[in-house]
Every structure is written in C-alpha cells, then in structure tokens.
Amino acid sequence: MNRxxxxxxxxxxxxxxxxxxxxxxxxxxxxLARAARAGVRHLVVTGRPAPRIRSLLDVxxxxxxxxxxxxxxxxxxxxHRLLWSVTLDRELAETALGKIEAEVGDVYAxxxxxxxxxxxLIEPGYRMPHPTLPAVRVGRRDDLWHRPIxxxxxxxxxxxxxxxxxxxxxxxxxxxxxxxxxxxxxELQPCGITKATGLALAAEHLGVGRxxxxxxxxxxxxxxMFHWAAHGVAMANAHPELRAxxxxxxxxxxxxxxxxxxxxxxxxx
Numbered sequence: 513m514n515r516x517x518x519x520x521x522x523x524x525x526x527x528x529x530x531x532x533x534x535x536x537x538x539x540x541x542x543x544l545a546r547a548a549r550a551g552v553r554h555l556v557v558t559g560r561p562a563p564r565i566r567s568l569l570d571v572x573x574x575x576x577x578x579x580x581x582x583x584x585x586x587x588x589x590x591x592h593r594l595l596w597s598v599t600l601d602r603e604l605a606e607t608a609l610g611k612i613e614a615e616v617g618d619v620y621a622x623x624x625x626x627x628x629x630x631x632x633l634i635e636p637g638y639r640m641p642h643p644t645l646p647a648v649r650v651g652r653r654d655d656l657w658h659r660p661i662x663x664x665x666x667x668x669x670x671x672x673x674x675x676x677x678x679x680x681x682x683x684x685x686x687x688x689x690x691x692x693x694x695x696x697x698x699e700l701q702p703c704g705i706t707k708a709t710g711l712a713l714a715a716e717h718l719g720v721g722r723x724x725x726x727x728x729x730x731x732x733x734x735x736x737m738f739h740w741a742a743h744g745v746a747m748a749n750a751h752p753e754l755r756a757x758x759x760x761x762x763x764x765x766x767x768x769x770x771x772x773x774x775x776x777x778x779x780x781x
Contacts, residue, residue, distance in 0.1 A: 627660075663699050674692070
C-alpha cells in the first residue's frame with residue numbers, strides 16, 4: 513500500500529510495542545509521531561485493564577482512545593473515563609472456574625476489577641506474569657468477587673499455557689471467552705468479547721474503517737484483531753497460532769519490529 517493507505521495503526525503492548533523492560537523505543541515513538549503528523553491515528557489494543565496503562569499512554573502522548581481488557585473496555589485517556597465497558601458475570605466466572613478445576617485440578621486465579629480505578633486482585637498462590645504491574649493479594653478466592661470484574665486470569669502449577677487454554681475452551685463453552693495473551697496469562701472474559709470487539713467500536717468512534725487499519729500483535733488473543741483489520745503484522749517472537757493468520761511477520765519487539773513496518777509507510781529519520 514502507499515504511504516497514505518492506512519488511517520489507523522492498532523498495536524498490542526506486551527511483546528509487541530513494548531520492550532521487555534516495559535519501555536517504548538525512541539525509534540517507535542518517532543515513527544508513530546510521523547504517522548500522527550500524517551493524520552493517522554494510533555490505537556493501543558491491549559489485554560491490560562485501563563488503570564494499568566495510563567503511564568504508558570502518557571509516554572506515547574496518547575490523549576485519545578485506547579482499547580483495554582482484551583476488548584472489554586474502550587478508554588478515553590484525555591477524559592479519564594470509560595466510553596464502553598462490559599463486565600464478566602461473577603457467578604458465571606465461578607462456574608467456569610469450577611468446570612476447569614474439575615478437569616485439571618486446582619488453578620490459581622486473579623481478577624481485574626471494572627472501572628478506571630479498578631484493582632487487580634490475586635488469590636493466594638497466584639504469581640503475576642508482569643511483576644511490575646501492581647496487584648493486591650486477597651486472603652481467599654471469595655474475596656475476588658466483591659466488585660464487578662472484566663476478566664479472570666488463570667495459572668496452573670504444571671500445565672503449559674496452551675494446555676490450560678485448550679482445556680478451558682473445551683469445558684467453559686458459552687460461559688466465557690477464553691484467551692491466551694502472554695506467558696502465564698490465560699484469561700476468561702465476557703462471552704463474545706475479543707480485541708476485535710473493542711477495536712471495531714473504537715474505530716467507528718474515530719471514523720476509520722477496517723479497510724484502512726493495520727494491526728500488530730504477538731499472541732493468540734490478537735487473532736480476532738488480525739481477522740478484523742486489513743493487514744495483520746505478527747512479531748518474530750509471536751505465538752505460532754498468530755503467525756499462521758498474519759499477513760506479514762516483522763522483527764521482534766526488542767528489534768523494533770513495529771517501527772520497521774511503519775517506516776515503510778511513513779518514512780524514517
């Protein structure tokens with residue numbers, strides 16, 4: 513496509529735009545700024561809940577929309593409010609957990625609470641996949657359900673992420689959508705909600721169609737986003753499931769894979 517074909521750049525964060533130390537490279541910031549000067553919108557589409565990305569949005573200079581919580585939230589950074597949010601029914605979540613544990617034994621669980629001030633709560637034994645992200649440890653599982661939630665995060669002491677996700681999908685059915693968004697991150701979210709759901713809503717709000725959207729990601733939770741966008745770019749470090757549906761594979765997140773592709777369209781300093 514030519515330099516002006518894209519009107520929207522949708523990027524995942526972890527494993528995609530972010531480096532291992534949770535920073536965005538100067539090269540990526542520079543090309544995103546050039547795209548913005550060309551009238552192109554940048555939309556963060558992440559599994560992280562809205563309260564956990566505010567500082568990153570500041571670094572990116574984002575005062576507009578972001579899609580958070582695997583598509584369950586559309587967050588307005590400038591207004592610091594949720595334009596749209598879907599919660600996971602807590603009784604359904606408990607039922608889904610029971611079905612999974614009946615198959616694989618005990619799992620460790622955490623939840624992301626709804627709202628712009630929502631917390632991440634973790635039960636005893638759960639270990640955060642991103643130790644830099646704040647979380648509050650509760651005394652027992654029942655304490656996870658005190659407030660509305662957007663998703664449940666699961667870990668198993670022995671099964672791989674792929675094994676846990678496959679079993680969860682087989683037994684959960686329509687109780688929830690099962691996603692895998694990173695190492696140690698298998699999640700339950702509201703049924704039918706994916707990154708594509710939030711991306712479509714945000715794109716409509718911005719007045720940009722799917723035919724002018726390029727998306728970047730690294731994990732299976734990005735598959736629906738790739739199906740929705742006109743062009744899906746997987747990182748070299750991406751999960752095989754995402755690479756299989758990608759239109760293109762770029763370099764790793766550590767090697768500025770996002771910037772390498774965008775520089776073809778918006779130039780390089």
